[in-house]
Structures are given as C-alpha cells and as structure tokens.
Amino acid sequence: MSSETTAQKRAPRLTVDDVLNHRRRAGWSRRVLYVFLLAAMAWSLNVTVIQDTDWARMGSLGNVLGAAGRFAGIDFALFPTLIAPMLETFMIACLGTLVGVIICIPAAWFGAQNVTPFKPITYPLARLAMTLSRSIHEIVWALFFVSAVGLGALAGVLALAVRSVGFIAKMSAEAIEDIDPGPVEAIRATGGNAFQVMLYGVLPQVLPQILSVIVFEWEINIRRSAVLGLVGAGGLGLVFFRQMNTFNYHGVTSVIIAILLLISAGELVSYYARKAVI
Amino acid sequence: MNRPPQSPLVTPAGPSACHWSRFKFPDSLIRYASWISVLVFLTYTVEYLDIPLDRLLGMFGRMGTTLSTRYYPPDIGYTLDVGYLSYVVDTIHMAFLGAIFGLIASIPLAWFGSFNMSPSRRWLYPIARLITMSCRAVHEMIWAILFVAILGFGMLPGVLALTFFCTGFAGKLFAEEIEAIDVGPVEAMRASGANQLQVMAFGVFPQVRVAFTGIAIYTWDVAFRAATVVGFFGAGGMGWYLKRNILQVETERVAAILLSIIILVLISEIASAWARAKVMKMN
Amino acid sequence: MAMPLLPDRPGGGNVLPRLAGTSRSDIVAWKDAGMAILEVRNLRARYTVSGPEILKGISFNVEADDFFAIIGPSGAGKSTLIRCINRLVEPTAGEILFFDREITKLPRRELRLLRRDIGMIFQEFNLIDRMSVMDNVLSGRLGYTGTLRSLFRLFPREDIQRALELLDRVGLIDHVDKRADALSGGQRQRVGIARALMQDPKLLLVDEPTSALDPKISREVMALIKQMANEFKVPCLCNIHDVQLAMEFCNKTIGLQDGIKMFDGPTETMNKGNLEKIYAMEVL
Ligand SMILES: Nc1ncnc2c1ncn2[C@@H]1O[C@H](COP(=O)(O)OP(=O)(O)OP(=O)(O)O)[C@@H](O)[C@H]1O
Numbered sequence: 115m116s117s118e119t120t121a122q123k124r125a126p127r128l129t130v131d132d133v134l135n136h137r138r139r140a141g142w143s144r145r146v147l148y149v150f151l152l153a154a155m156a157w158s159l160n161v162t163v164i165q166d167t168d169w170a171r172m173g174s175l176g177n178v179l180g181a182a183g184r185f186a187g188i189d190f191a192l193f194p195t196l197i198a199p200m201l202e203t204f205m206i207a208c209l210g211t212l213v214g215v216i217i218c219i220p221a222a223w224f225g226a227q228n229v230t231p232f233k234p235i236t237y238p239l240a241r242l243a244m245t246l247s248r249s250i251h252e253i254v255w256a257l258f259f260v261s262a263v264g265l266g267a268l269a270g271v272l273a274l275a276v277r278s279v280g281f282i283a284k285m286s287a288e289a290i291e292d293i294d295p296g297p298v299e300a301i302r303a304t305g306g307n308a309f310q311v312m313l314y315g316v317l318p319q320v321l322p323q324i325l326s327v328i329v330f331e332w333e334i335n336i337r338r339s340a341v342l343g344l345v346g347a348g349g350l351g352l353v354f355f356r357q358m359n360t361f362n363y364h365g366v367t368s369v370i371i372a373i374l375l376l377i378s379a380g381e382l383v384s385y386y387a388r389k390a391v392i
Numbered sequence: 393m394n395r396p397p398q399s400p401l402v403t404p405a406g407p408s409a410c411h412w413s414r415f416k417f418p419d420s421l422i423r424y425a426s427w428i429s430v431l432v433f434l435t436y437t438v439e440y441l442d443i444p445l446d447r448l449l450g451m452f453g454r455m456g457t458t459l460s461t462r463y464y465p466p467d468i469g470y471t472l473d474v475g476y477l478s479y480v481v482d483t484i485h486m487a488f489l490g491a492i493f494g495l496i497a498s499i500p501l502a503w504f505g506s507f508n509m510s511p512s513r514r515w516l517y518p519i520a521r522l523i524t525m526s527c528r529a530v531h532e533m534i535w536a537i538l539f540v541a542i543l544g545f546g547m548l549p550g551v552l553a554l555t556f557f558c559t560g561f562a563g564k565l566f567a568e569e570i571e572a573i574d575v576g577p578v579e580a581m582r583a584s585g586a587n588q589l590q591v592m593a594f595g596v597f598p599q600v601r602v603a604f605t606g607i608a609i610y611t612w613d614v615a616f617r618a619a620t621v622v623g624f625f626g627a628g629g630m631g632w633y634l635k636r637n638i639l640q641v642e643t644e645r646v647a648a649i650l651l652s653i654i655i656l657v658l659i660s661e662i663a664s665a666w667a668r669a670k671v672m673k674m675n
Numbered sequence: 676m677a678m679p680l681l682p683d684r685p686g687g688g689n690v691l692p693r694l695a696g697t698s699r700s701d702i703v704a705w706k707d708a709g710m711a712i713l714e715v716r717n718l719r720a721r722y723t724v725s726g727p728e729i730l731k732g733i734s735f736n737v738e739a740d741d742f743f744a745i746i747g748p749s750g751a752g753k754s755t756l757i758r759c760i761n762r763l764v765e766p767t768a769g770e771i772l773f774f775d776r777e778i779t780k781l782p783r784r785e786l787r788l789l790r791r792d793i794g795m796i797f798q799e800f801n802l803i804d805r806m807s808v809m810d811n812v813l814s815g816r817l818g819y820t821g822t823l824r825s826l827f828r829l830f831p832r833e834d835i836q837r838a839l840e841l842l843d844r845v846g847l848i849d850h851v852d853k854r855a856d857a858l859s860g861g862q863r864q865r866v867g868i869a870r871a872l873m874q875d876p877k878l879l880l881v882d883e884p885t886s887a888l889d890p891k892i893s894r895e896v897m898a899l900i901k902q903m904a905n906e907f908k909v910p911c912l913c914n915i916h917d918v919q920l921a922m923e924f925c926n927k928t929i930g931l932q933d934g935i936k937m938f939d940g941p942t943e944t945m946n947k948g949n950l951e952k953i954y955a956m957e958v959l
Pocket residue numbers: 722723729747748749750751752753754755756916
C-alpha cells in the first residue's frame with residue numbers, strides 16, 4: 115500500500131456543504147423541541163390568560179395602574195409595631211431550621227446508599243420522607259400543623275422543620291454518598307463501632323457542605339416564615355394579612371419593606387457564614 | 393471498661409510533649425462563648441414564642457390519631473372528578489408559563505447581575521441584583537396576593553406571581569453560574585474583537601449552557617410546587633380547591649388532594665431528573 | 676518523668692481467661708513457645724459470587740519477630756490478602772488463626788475487638804483531612820473508647836500522653852494541632868503510622884505504605900515502620916510494590932501471582948529465578 119492512499123483514507127475531504135448539512139441535522143432535534151415549547155406556551159397562554167381573565171372587570175390599563183398605585187406609599191406609623199412580629203418571624207425560622215436539622219440526621223443517614231443501615235427498607239423509606247417533605251408547600255404544611263397543634267408559632271416551627279428536611283437531607287445524603295471511603299475504612303480497621311465510623315470517618319468529611327446547606331436553608335426559611343402568618347402561624351404574615359383586609363395598602367408596603375429588611379440581613383449573615391464554613 | 397495494658401514506649405517524651413490540651417486559650421473561649429450564646433438565644437426563643445414544651449409530646453400523639461382517623465382513608469374519587477382534574481391542568485399551565493416567563497426575564501438579569509460579565513458594574517449590576525433579590529425575597533404567596541389585589545381573581549395574577557418568583561429563583565442561580573465560569577474563552581473572544589453580546593454568545597453561553605438547562609428544568613419543578621398553592625388567595629389553580637376543603641374541614645378530601653399533589657410532584661421530579669440526566673449526557 | 680504506661684503483664688497471657696482481644700504478653704508467650712502469631716490456611720477470596728477468584732488458596736505463617744513482605748505484580752491480590760486478615764474483605768474459604776483463634780467466623784462485636792488488635796497503615800494514608808493531627812492519632816484508639824466519650828472526643832489522659840509520645844517518635848511533635856490536610860505526603864504517612872501504633876497492635880498490616888511517596892521519603896518511611904515494629908515488638912505484614920525495598924527491609928517474603936503463592940521464605944534466599952516466576956505476567 116502506498117503512503118498516498120493511506121493519507122487519503124485518513125483524511126477524507128470535507129466540503130463546505132458537508133459542514134453545513136451536518137449542522138442542519140444537528141439542529142433538527144433542538145428545533146422540534148423549540149416548536150413544541152412554543153406550541154405549549156401558546157396553549158397555556160390561551161387557557162390561562164385569554165380565556166380565564168375577565169378583562170372587562172379588570173378595566174382599562176389606567177384602572178390597573180390605579181390599583182397598583184394604591185400601594186405606592188409607606189405607612190411609617192406602622193413600623194414600631196412591626197418589630198415584634200419581625201423578631202417572631204426570625205425566631206420561627208431559626209427554630210424551624212434547628213428542628214429540621216435534627217430530623218435530618220436520621221433521614222440523611224438512612225438516605226445515603228453507602229451508609230444506610232438496611233438498604234432494602236431504610237433507603238426507600240428515607241427517600242420517600244424527603245420527597246414528601248419537599249413536595250408539599252410550606253403553606254399546606256402550616257395549615258396541617260395549625261389544625262393539629264392550634265394557631266401560633268409552634269405550628270410555624272413545625273411546618274418549617276418538616277419542609278426543610280427534604281432539601282437538607284437530600285443534599286447531605288448526596289454529600290455522604292460522595293465521600294472518600296478511605297478514612298471510613300481506616301476507622302473501621304481500628305475497631306471503631308458503627309457510630310464511631312459515622313462520627314470520625316464520615317461526618318468530618320461532609321460537615322462543611324452540610325453546614326453550608328443548612329445556612330442556605332435557614333435563609334430560605336426566613337423568607338418562608340414571613341408568610342406562614344397568612345394561615346395563622348404567627349409572625350409578619352399575620353400583620354400583612356391584617357393590613358390587606360383593612361385596605362391599608364401603604365401598610366402592606368411597609369410590611370413588605372420589613373420583610374425585605376429581614377431577608378437582606380439574613381442573606382448577609384448567610385453569605386459570611388457560608389464563606390466561613392468553606 | 394476493660395482496658396488492656398498498653399505497650400510502653402521506649403523513649404519517654406520531653407516535657408514539652410506532656411502538656412497538650414484540646415483547648416487553646418482564646419479560641420476555645422470564643423467557641424464556648426458562641427455556643428452558649430446560641431443556646432441562650434434558642435432558650436429565649438422557645439420562651440418568647442410561647443412554645444408549650446410540656447404539651448409537645450402529647451400533641452404528637454394527638455396528631456397521629458387525627459391523621460389516622462380523620463385524614464384516612466383519602467377520598468380518591470373526589471380527585472378523579474373532571475372539575476378537579478381541569479384545575480390540575482390549569483395549575484400545570486400556570487406553572488409552565490410562570491417558569492418560561494421567569495426564565496426569559498432572568499437571563500438578561502443574570503447577565504447584568506453577574507459581577508464578572510456585567511456590562512456596567514456601576515449601574516446595571518446593582519440594579520439587576522436588586523431586582524433579582526426583591527423577586528426572590530418576596531414570597532410567591534405575597535406576590536399572588538398583591539396581583540390579585542391589583543388585577544382581580546383569576547389565573548393571570550397567578551401566572552404573574554409565578555413569573556416574579558421564577559425570575560428571582562433562576563436569576564440568582566444563573567448569575568452564580570456565570571460568575572463561576574472560566575475567563576479564558578471570554579478573554580479569547582474579547583481579544584478577537586467581539587462585542588459584548590458576541591462575548592456572551594461565544595465565550596460565556598457555551599460554558600453555562602448545560603448548567604442553565606439543568607436550572608431551567610429545576611425551576612419548572614419549583615414553579616409547579618408553588619403553583620399548587622397560589623390559588624389559596626384566588627390566583628387560580630388547584631390551591632383554591634385545597635383551601636375550600638380545608639376551610640370546610642373535609643379532611644378526607646384534603647388528604648386525597650395532598651396525595652394527588654405528591655404524586656404529581658413525584659412525576660414531575662422523576663421527569664425532570666431524567667431530562668437533566670439527558671442534558672448532562674448530551675454535553 | 677510521667678510514665679503512666681503499664682508494664683507487661685507477667686506470665687503467659689494465653690493461660691489467663693479473656694473475653695476477647697489479645698494482650699501484649701501473648702506475643703512474648705507465643706514467641707517463647709515458637710508458635711506462629713498468624714496462621715493463614717488455604718485462604719480463598721472473591722469479591723462477587725460470580726466473579727473471579729482473587730485468592731486461590733494461600734497459606735503462610737507469621738511469627739513474632741517477622742517483618743513480612745508481600746510482593747507481586749499489580750492485581751495479584753496483595754491488598755485483598757491483607758484486607759482479609761482484618762476482614763475488611765470477607766474471605767470465602769480457608770482459615771485465619773490469630774493467636775490460635777479462628778477469626779474468619781467471628782461475630783460483629785468480637786470482630787471489632789479483633790480489629791483493634793490489628794493496626795493498619797494505608798497506601799493513601801486514609802487520614803481524616805479536616806481533623807487535627809492529634810485527633811487523627813487519637814482516632815486509632817476508638818476501639819478502646821466508649822461511644823459517648825468519642826462523641827465529645829474525650830480521650831483519657833493516658834491516650835493523649837501516648838499520642839504525644841508517638842508523635843514525638845515519628846517526628847511530628849511540632850505539628851500536633853495542624854490539620855491533617857496541611858501536611859506533606861511523608862508527614863501524613865507518619866501520622867498514619869502513629870495512628871496504627873496508637874492501637875497498641877499485636878499485628879501490623881501495611882498496604883503499600885510508600886507508593887504515594889517519592890523514593891527518598893519512601894525509604895525513610897519504611898525505615899520508620901521497621902524501627903517501630905522492632906521497638907514495639909509487633910510482627911508486620913507489608914505489601915510492597917518495590918522489590919528493592921522488600922529486600923532491604925523485610926526478613927521474609929511472600930511472592931504472589933494471580934492469587935497463587937509463588938514464593939515463601941527468607942528474603943535472602945529469593946533469587947532471580949523466583950522473581951521471574953512471580954512477575955511472569957509482567958515479563959511476557
Ligand atoms: N472492591 C473490589 N471489587 C471487585 N474486585 C476487586 C475489588 N478490589 C480489587 N478487586 C480485584 O481484585 C484483584 C486483586 O486486587 P488487589 O487490589 O488485591 O491487587 P494488588 O495486588 O493489591 O494490586 P496493586 O499492586 O495494584 O495494589 C484485581 O483484579 C482487582 O480488579
């Protein structure tokens with residue numbers, strides 16, 4: 115075989131058309147996806163916005179702007195009375211996260227494939243609990259706990275706790291599944307029991323990640339706890355609801371500003387806390 | 393505990409070695425002080441929030457009986473009714489639209505609000521950050537109530553509430569993704585004389601495409617969960633059904649509705665996990 | 676000078692009744708009686724039921740003052756063999772006698788007591804990166820420490836004393852409070868050695884202690900292990916990739932190839948022919 119023929123075999127000549135055709139073919143499936151998404155969007159728009167909306171009742175653009183304009187203004191007199199609910203909201207978030215973290219310990223342990231004590235039962239059980247916790251909205255959880263333990267902060271704490279379990283446990287379990295098995299083996303080889311293996315082999319490896327997830331969830335819980343009052347679980351949500359019902363729209367704006375302040379503070383703390391952990 | 397005798401070491405250690413303590417003076421003091429202040433704060437919290445610790449255990453027992461007697465068995469037939477199912481479909485529509493609009497809005501916001509890529513760090517960056525943060529900070533329920541107050545009952549306020557929610561949610565994740573990119577390709581694009589938009593399209597977008605798709609799918613997931621409850625205050629979807637039955641103490645129907653929500657969320661989660669895995673593989 | 680460490684118990688430990696575990700005096704008694712501390716008989720192992728057999732009937736004895744090398748090509752089953760002995764890998768057949776006790780069928784609790792008598796040094800060090808050097812060394816003592824105490828890392832004074840002395844011996848006394856991931860490879864392996872010795876082991880299993888280190892440090896680490904094994908009178912079973920190191924440090928050698936023992940004897944008697952047999956697969 116001559117060297118010329120091998121060279122030809124190795125490098126078949128590409129034409130500009132080949133390249134363009136290849137691109138066209140590669141983009142084909144994507145285009146189908148886009149068309150599909152656009153069609154779905156049109157359908158949804160038709161159902162939700164065009165058919166469902168009572169345009170006549172909403173009135174002209176001016177009416178809408180007028181309705182929105184009612185919120186433009188701040189009821190400064192309300193602020194002093196907001197301090198206590200703000201504190202309450204903040205505390206509900208802290209306690210809820212704490213209780214959630216406590217529930218998470220068994221959930222994450224059972225839900226990580228490599229450390230779960232009895233895989234055929236404990237693993238699916240933990241995964242089910244995580245999905246359950248995440249799939250139900252905090253408002254629904256709060257309603258449930260309000261009906262179970264009565265109005266008040268406790269219902270909010272429990273709702274937040276149960277709601278946070280899913281995410282924290284899922285992330286923690288994933289972190290546990292990713293650990294380096296070496297140290298675990300080393301602790302096992304020194305004769306440590308199952309608990310010591312968790313404590314010395316697993317926990318130090320995953321602690322920073324888990325802490326950062328907890329701080330993240332805590333920040334989200336502040337945001338959540340600000341609305342739990344809407345269904346009677348205490349905090350800023352209750353004040354919001356009251357302002358809305360008495361048509362004090364400027365007061366509503368004040369409450370929203372209070373929420374924003376609280377959340378900004380939480381975000382700031384969370385930013386530095388996560389930086390410190392990692 | 394029986395501790396067997398240890399083997400002696402051959403050379404005794406110097407005096408420096410004999411004094412070791414886990415607790416070094418300033419560090420351990422700070423650590424203990426912070427632990428104690430956290431504990432004090434938590435105790436005070438329990439006190440302030442008036443949480444009846446003594447009745448807590450009894451409550452859980454009662455909760456168990458409530459669950460088993462009143463919420464069981466769920467009234468499955470109720471959720472198979474056409475009226476209810478049409479509300480489920482509405483919910484899906486709302487979540488879909490909210491997610492799409494939110495994603496569309498969040499892409500420019502993420503671009504302007506990412507520190508490394510923002511066209512103007514002085515103006516656009518803080519404005520974009522502020523918008524994203526406000527969208528995120530205000531809970532979707534509050535958005536829903538506000539839009540209902542402005543636009544009246546219906547699905548339109550629900551869609552808008554979800555849009556704002558998704559904008560905040562995806563905007564933050566997108567911006568973080570952009571801030572984490574490798575600047576090499578970006579510099580290469582800049583060096584070849586590309587303009588801002590071209591740099592985004594050729595230097596940044598290829599790097600974040602897969603992550604963005606994953607986040608987009610995740611956003612849909614979250615939007616659906618939120619969509620199940622925005623109806624509580626009249627913003628459309630199945631939330632309204634849920635609220636009505638809760639108010640009328642139709643607990644078996646509530647149980648059935650919750651069950652249907654869980655199943656739907658599970659389906660959407662499995663589908664999105666599958667889609668995300670597929671996207672990852674395409675990369 | 677504080678020397679709270681207890682002296683050897685007089686008399687043969689083997690005659691005293693004991694729940695489980697081995698005492699230091701047993702080594703002396705066994706040595707005096709000229710018996711092997713570890714007897715492996717016809718050991719077989721496989722990782723999966725349908726998978727290939729990794730160890731195909733290995734037998735050998737380890738005596739009280741042995742420093743054993745296990746050599747062989749990659750994949751020969753050296754690590755598997757060593758892990759079978761403290762049952763990080765469960766053997767499928769055969770017997771392992773440790774101080775005349777059959778250990779392949781020990782129940783869980785007894786297994787833990789066995790493991791705390793067998794120290795292990797790993798190729799990848801397997802330190803807990805985010806803990807301090809001190810805590811890493813102390814973690815070698817976990818088998819002796821109650822669960823509650825270990826939760827709060829409350830190790831008894833004499834353990835801390837022992838850890839300090841060991842750290843002094845391995846030359847890390849200035850790094851006691853550093854995090855383990857702040858050390859160099861050689862230093863990390865020294866921590867690993869200290870941790871294994873912390874257990875007061877009656878047998879030391881060493882799985883390629885030097886293959887993550889450069890040649891000079893390798894030699895130092897091997898010398899340290901050898902010296903420690905001599906001083907603590909611990910028999911040692913050491914996987915080595917490098918025949919040169921085995922010749923230099925070990926008094927006996929086992930050659931493995933593809934799960935079969937090809938050579939067993941004093942290291943001096945090993946010749947080129949033996950080596951070619953052991954490494955046959957690699958020559959081809
Ligand atoms: N956890 C495991 N599961 C399944 N097979 C394994 C496992 N660990 C090792 N093996 C297989 O067992 C055989 C022997 O492995 P082993 O680690 O004992 O070899 P080795 O002699 O220590 O090699 P090296 O010198 O590379 O460390 C190899 O073929 C390997 O593929």
